[in-house]
Amino acid sequence: MMTKQAPVTDSLVLIDVRAVGAMLGCSWRTVYRLADAGKLPRPVKVGRLTRWRKDLIQAFILNGCTMTGLKAAD
Numbered sequence: 001m002m003t004k005q006a007p008v009t010d011s012l013v014l015i016d017v018r019a020v021g022a023m024l025g026c027s028w029r030t031v032y033r034l035a036d037a038g039k040l041p042r043p044v045k046v047g048r049l050t051r052w053r054k055d056l057i058q059a060f061i062l063n064g065c066t067m068t069g070l071k072a073a074d
Contacts (some may be wrong), residue, residue, distance in 0.1 A: 014044060014051035023057055023064070039067065 017028040020040075024031065034040045041053040060067070 013054040015054050015057065016049075016051060020052050020057055023061065036056070041067070047054075 015023075017031050020031045021028045026034075031040065036045055041052060041060055043050045043052050045051075
């Protein structure tokens with residue numbers, strides 16, 4: 001018997017540092033520097049992995065790459 005799965009929305013999609021860099025047009029090192037400086041939405045830790053919510057990165061880009069009006073990821 002097959003169970004129905006909920007559709008995956010962008011708010012549930014987590015992306016790695018290289019994908020964030022590709023979206024922003026910068027290197028993965030720059031992504032970490034921006035995150036450390038508090039200039040990116042906070043990443044989510046999954047065990048030892050660091051991931052960012054795709055929807056927050058997209059909103060960050062649409063907002064002109066500023067944190068104004070973005071909610072923090074808890």
